[in-house]
Amino acid sequence: xxxxxxxxxxxxxxxxxxxLEAAGHEVVARAGDGDELVAALADQPADVSILDIxxxxxxxxxxxxxxxxxxxxxxxxxxxxxxxxxxxxxxRILGIGAEGVxxxxxxxxxxxxxxxxxxxxxxxxxVVIEPALAKRLVEKPRAEDDQLASLSQREREVLRLMAEGRxxxxxxxQLVIGVKTVEKFIAGIFDKLELRSDESSQxxxxxxxxxxxxxxxxxxx
Numbered sequence: 001x002x003x004x005x006x007x008x009x010x011x012x013x014x015x016x017x018x019x020l021e022a023a024g025h026e027v028v029a030r031a032g033d034g035d036e037l038v039a040a041l042a043d044q045p046a047d048v049s050i051l052d053i054x055x056x057x058x059x060x061x062x063x064x065x066x067x068x069x070x071x072x073x074x075x076x077x078x079x080x081x082x083x084x085x086x087x088x089x090x091x092r093i094l095g096i097g098a099e100g101v102x103x104x105x106x107x108x109x110x111x112x113x114x115x116x117x118x119x120x121x122x123x124x125x126x127v128v129i130e131p132a133l134a135k136r137l138v139e140k141p142r143a144e145d146d147q148l149a150s151l152s153q154r155e156r157e158v159l160r161l162m163a164e165g166r167x168x169x170x171x172x173x174q175l176v177i178g179v180k181t182v183e184k185f186i187a188g189i190f191d192k193l194e195l196r197s198d199e200s201s202q203x204x205x206x207x208x209x210x211x212x213x214x215x216x217x218x219x220x221x
Contacts, residue, residue: 001119003050004037006032007052010032033061041073049076080093090129103129105130121170129165151189159189161174162205
C-alpha cells in the first residue's frame with residue numbers, strides 16, 4: 001500500500017515511517033505540515049494519508065488538510081491521529097467523509113498489526129474509530145433518550161462495533177455469530193432508532209452512530 005505521512009514532530013514522523021516500511025508499505029511522502037503534504041501528493045499519489053490532527057497550518061491543520069484532500073482525491077483514505085480521544089474531532093472527521101476515514105490515538109498504533117489492520121480497513125472504505133471511544137459512546141446513552149434506551153445489550157455490542165467502522169463480517173467475527181444474525185441485529189437497531197429504509201445502508205450505519213454521538217454530547221450536536 002502507498003502511504004503518505006504528515007506529522008510536525010520529526011521523531012514521531014520518522015518512527016511511523018519506519019513502522020510502515022516494516023509492515024511492507026511504501027511511504028511515498030513524509031511531510032511536516034499540511035501544505036507540504038498537499039504539494040507532495042501532487043507528484044506522489046497515495047492510497048491512504050496519515051495526518052496528525054494538531055499540525056500546521058493552524059491549530060488543527062490536519063483536519064483542514066484532510067478536508068482538502070478528500071475534495072481533491074475522493075478515493076484516498078484518510079487516517080487522523082491524535083493524543084486525545086475527543087468527540088468534537090470525531091464529528092469533524094465524519095463531516096469530512098463517511099467512508100474511508102479513521103480516527104486513532106497515536107499510542108494505539110504502535111504495533112505493525114494494529115497499524116496494518118487500520119490502514120487496510122480504511123483503504124477498503126470503512127470508518128475506523130478508536131475502540132475505546134466507540135465503547136464509551138455506545139455504552140453510555142442518556143437515560144432520557146427512549147430510542148437509545150430501548151436497545152438490547154447485544155444490539156449495543158453490535159452498534160459499538162459499527163461505531164468502530166467494522167463491516168458485518170467483521171462484527172460477526174468479533175462476536176462469534178453468523179453474518180445473518182448480525183444483519184438481524186442491525187435491522188433491529190435501525191428500526192428502534194427510526195432510521196428510514198429509503199436511506200442507503202451505509203448512511204443508516206453512520207446515522208446510527210451519530211445518534212449515540214449526539215446523545216453523549218447533548219443538544220450541541
